Amino acid sequence: MLSRFGLRRSLLSCPIAPFVSEKFPPMSWFSSSSTSGGNEGGGSWKGILAQSVDTAEDLGKKVCLSAAEVKEMNDVTDKYPMRINPYYLGLMERKGDPIWLQSVPDIQEITRDRGVEDPLHEEGAIPGLTHRYPDRVLLLVSNQCAMYCRFCTRKRKVGDPHKGITREQISRGIEYIRAHKEVRDVVLSGGDPLLLPDSTLDSILQEVRSVPHVEIVRIGSRVPCVLPQRVTPDLCAILKKHHPLYMNVHFNHPKEVTEEAKKACGLLADAGVPLGCQTVLLKGVNDDPKIMKELMQKLLLIRVRPYYIYQCDVGLGMDHFRTKVSKGYEVIEAIRGHTSGLAVPHLCVDGAGGKVPLLPNYVVKHDAKELVVRNYAGEVYSYPEADD
Numbered sequence: 001m002l003s004r005f006g007l008r009r010s011l012l013s014c015p016i017a018p019f020v021s022e023k024f025p026p027m028s029w030f031s032s033s034s035t036s037g038g039n040e041g042g043g044s045w046k047g048i049l050a051q052s053v054d055t056a057e058d059l060g061k062k063v064c065l066s067a068a069e070v071k072e073m074n075d076v077t078d079k080y081p082m083r084i085n086p087y088y089l090g091l092m093e094r095k096g097d098p099i100w101l102q103s104v105p106d107i108q109e110i111t112r113d114r115g116v117e118d119p120l121h122e123e124g125a126i127p128g129l130t131h132r133y134p135d136r137v138l139l140l141v142s143n144q145c146a147m148y149c150r151f152c153t154r155k156r157k158v159g160d161p162h163k164g165i166t167r168e169q170i171s172r173g174i175e176y177i178r179a180h181k182e183v184r185d186v187v188l189s190g191g192d193p194l195l196l197p198d199s200t201l202d203s204i205l206q207e208v209r210s211v212p213h214v215e216i217v218r219i220g221s222r223v224p225c226v227l228p229q230r231v232t233p234d235l236c237a238i239l240k241k242h243h244p245l246y247m248n249v250h251f252n253h254p255k256e257v258t259e260e261a262k263k264a265c266g267l268l269a270d271a272g273v274p275l276g277c278q279t280v281l282l283k284g285v286n287d288d289p290k291i292m293k294e295l296m297q298k299l300l301l302i303r304v305r306p307y308y309i310y311q312c313d314v315g316l317g318m319d320h321f322r323t324k325v326s327k328g329y330e331v332i333e334a335i336r337g338h339t340s341g342l343a344v345p346h347l348c349v350d351g352a353g354g355k356v357p358l359l360p361n362y363v364v365k366h367d368a369k370e371l372v373v374r375n376y377a378g379e380v381y382s383y384p385e386a387d388d
Contacts, residue, residue: 044229045227045229045230045232048085048086048087048227048229049085049146049195049227051085051086052083052084052085052086052147053082053083053084053085053089054077054081054082054083054084055074055077055082056069056070056071056073056074056077056082056105057070059073059082059084059104062089063092063095072105072107073104073105075107075110076105076106076107076109076110077105079109079110079317080105080109080110080148080150080155080159080317081148081158081159081160082103082104082105082148083145083146083147083148083159084103084104084147084148085146085147085226085227087226087227087228087229087260088103088146088147088226088227089103091255091256091258093255096284097255098252098253098255098284098285098286099253099255099256101150101282101284101285102147102149102150102151102252102253102282102285103147103148103149103150104150105150106150106320108319108320109150109317109318109320110317112317112319112320113316114314114319115314115315115316115317115318115319116314116315116316117156117315117316118156118315119153119313119314119315119350119351119352120153120313120350120351120352121351121352122138122154126172126173126176127169127172128140128141128165128169128170128173129172129173129176131176131180131183132354133354134182135182135183135184135185136183136184136185136186136187137173137176137177137180137183137185137186137187138187138189139170139173139174139177139186139187139188139189139208140165140173140189140190140191141165141170141188141189141190141191141193141196141201141204142165142190142191142192142193142195142196143157143158143159143160143163143164143165143190143191144158144159144190144191144192144195145158145159145190145191145192145195145222145226146192146195146222146223146226146227146230147222147226147227149222150317150318150321151280151282151312151313151318151321152315152318153313153315153318153350154190154191155315155316155317155318156315156316158190158191159191165190165191170204171207174204174207174208174211177208177211177214178211181213182213183211183213183214184213184214184215184216185214185215185216185217185218186208186214186216186217186218187218187219187220188204188205188208188217188218188219188220189219189220190220192220192221192222192223193219193220193221194219194221194223194230194231194235195223195230198234198235198238201235201238202238202241205217205238205239205241205242205245206242209242215244216244216245216246217242217244217245217246218245218246218247218248219239219245219246219247219248220247220248220250220278221247221248221249221250222249222250223249223264224249224261224264224265224268224275225249225250225251225256225261226256228258228260228261228263228264228265229260229264230264231263231264231265231267231268232267233267236267236268236270236271236273237271239268239271239273240271240272240273243272245273246273246274246275246276247268247273247274247275247276248275248276248277248278248307249265249275249276249277249278249304250277250278250279250280251277251279251295251299251304252279252280252282252285252286252295253285253286253291253295254291254294254295254298257295257298257299257301257302261302262301262302265302265303265304266302266303269303274305275303275304275305276304276305276306276307276308277299277304277305277306277307277308277345278307278308278310279292279295279306279308279309279310279345280309280310280312280321281309281310281311281312281323281327281328281331282312282321282323283312283320283321283322283323284321285321287323287327287331289330289331289333289334289335290334292309292331292334292335293334293335293338293339293343296335296339296343296344296345297339297340297343299343300340300342300343305342306342306343306344306345307345307346308345308346308347308348308355309328309331309332309345309346309347309348310348310349310350311323311325311328311347311348311349311350311358313350313351314351325349325358328347328358329347329358329360331347332344332347332358332359332360333360333376336376337375337376337377338376347359362374362375364380367385368385369384369385370382370383370384370385371383371385
């Protein structure tokens with residue numbers, strides 16, 4: 001049986017952890033006048049965010065935790081913060097399920113030391129700006145998220161109050177962009193840019209758009225998945241002013257594709273914002289070809305185009321999420337040819353040298369006369385080489 005949070009009663013059965021019965025009527029968050037973001041009450045996105053769980057003791061009021069679990073979580077959050085807002089918490093059904101694994105601290109984050117602090121080598125001369133590719137840059141504009149993912153590649157600084165991103169830092173990044181005329185594509189990331197106030201985000205977009213050689217602006221956000229109530233008509237009206245503007249969202253499991261997420265993505269799509277999804281392959285969460293295929297198909301139903309599936313980065317505190325690369329190949333082989341091509345993302349590994357696409361080996365033989373390939377069903381075909 002589900003509680004009003006959506007949590008299974010089995011999680012709530014501990015007598016020292018009574019169920020907290022606040023009710024959050026999902027669809028009303030979109031239609032209420034409070035969705036402009038100005039209302040701090042429980043029904044606005046800010047009010048929902050303010051009620052987030054950020055300590056093991058808080059979580060213990062919602063679900064049954066042992067004293068040992070509380071201690072382990074506190075040990076982890078001393079280094080890597082926790083934030084689980086009531087909406088995302090309500091998607092949980094049991095301990096260890098895909099929602100739990102993505103959001104609840106695990107002692108393995110601090111006991112497994114394989115990995116590096118900055119796996120993508122993002123830190124450079126200008127804090128918060130990465131210029132890895134010839135014509136595009138990454139600009140961090142926030143270090144706050146609506147839910148702190150346990151597999152975050154920037155967990156070294158996201159959520160840390162001592163590592164916040166200042167307006168001065170953002171301005172330095174924009175001045176760099178202005179001085180480098182080869183930059184035509186700017187990706188705003190964080191943290192999550194959509195956690196900024198509407199006026200702040202609007203101002204940053206205006207500054208970036210004032211650079212004559214910038215053609216495309218992209219926003220990377222997990223908000224449509226983990227706090228869809230943040231996507232309001234007012235926010236969409238701001239985004240609409242700055243086209244061409246694209247957004248890469250982040251869903252990892254079919255359970256995250258809810259009616260609320262569908263509504264949020266619909267508002268963005270109706271505002272003319274093309275949506276792509278960047279998914280991370282995570283052990284225990286989505287490393288099952290059937291689950292990943294279902295996720296890709298569901299994304300298309302909410303007007304989101306699958307874009308990338310990433311092998312989990314080699315970052316500190318993330319090693320327990322990593323899968324063999326062969327699992328990524330298995331996932332792609334289970335999708336390609338078995339469903340619409342629109343549902344087939346690129347598999348890639350990301351690192352210090354940037355994204356590198358990975359593809360299962362469909363080539364059986366290639367010589368001067370022919371290319372022999374196998375299709376999704378394992379059938380072999382010959383494609384004759386062209387004459388010189």
